[in-house]
Amino acid sequence: MLANKKILLLEDDIVDVMTIKRAIKQLKISNELIVKENGEEGLAYLKDLKDLPGIIFLDINMPKMNGIEFLGHLKEDKQWAQIPVVVLTTSKDQQDKLATFSKGISGYMIKPVDYLQFKDMIETIKSYWDMSEHPY
Numbered sequence: 001m002l003a004n005k006k007i008l009l010l011e012d013d014i015v016d017v018m019t020i021k022r023a024i025k026q027l028k029i030s031n032e033l034i035v036k037e038n039g040e041e042g043l044a045y046l047k048d049l050k051d052l053p054g055i056i057f058l059d060i061n062m063p064k065m066n067g068i069e070f071l072g073h074l075k076e077d078k079q080w081a082q083i084p085v086v087v088l089t090t091s092k093d094q095q096d097k098l099a100t101f102s103k104g105i106s107g108y109m110i111k112p113v114d115y116l117q118f119k120d121m122i123e124t125i126k127s128y129w130d131m132s133e134h135p136y
Contacts, residue, residue, distance in 0.1 A: 005031060005054025008045065010070065011088070012037045012062045016111065020057065020088075023119040029126060039065030043073055052083055055129060058105075060089045060096050068096070071103040086125055 007024075011017050017035055024033060031054065036042045039062060046052070056074075060067035067087060074080045084106040089096070097108055107125070112118045 005051075007031045007033045008042065008053040008056045008083075009033055009035045010037075010039060010042045010056065010062065010067065011035065011059045013059070016059070016088075019115065019118055020122070022115075023122040026119060027123055027126060029122075038062040039067065039070030039073070042070055046074075046080055052079065054084075055125075056083055056085045057088050058085050060087060060091050060100070068099045068103070071100060071105065075103050084129070 007029075009017065009020060011020070021033060024031075034045065034053065036045055041064075042056075043065075058067045058070065067089070071085065074083070074085070081104070085104075086107040086109060087100050087105055088109050088111055090111050092110060100108060109121055109125070112121060
């Protein structure tokens with residue numbers, strides 16, 4: 001997935017973090033996974049980087065700064081705005097979908113409860129990004 005680029009995961013639920021780590025390991029995705037628990041931590045991480053992550057997996061419901069607020073800051077910065085963002089959430093709320101798509105996300109995925117379905121979802125995202133052209 002975006003050869004040699006890091007994956008930034010913004011997720012506050014430890015079980016979801018472990019599930020994503022497990023899926024990435026089983027799918028043999030070699031990209032380094034960086035985990036931050038909220039939008040504030042995600043922005044602080046990005047400010048110190050020279051080599052941007054290849055993709056951001058973003059939860060919506062997080063403490064301190066939620067995913068929608070994070071997107072607002074991310075998309076204001078010309079350099080950060082080009083990073084693909086896939087929302088991974090339990091929220092089926094139409095307002096959340098509209099708010100995130102209006103801020104330029106690349107995809108909105110509802111986290112399946114079943115692990116095999118979750119792994120299939122990550123594999124689909126990986127396949128898509130492996131075939132996609134990227135600006136950097």
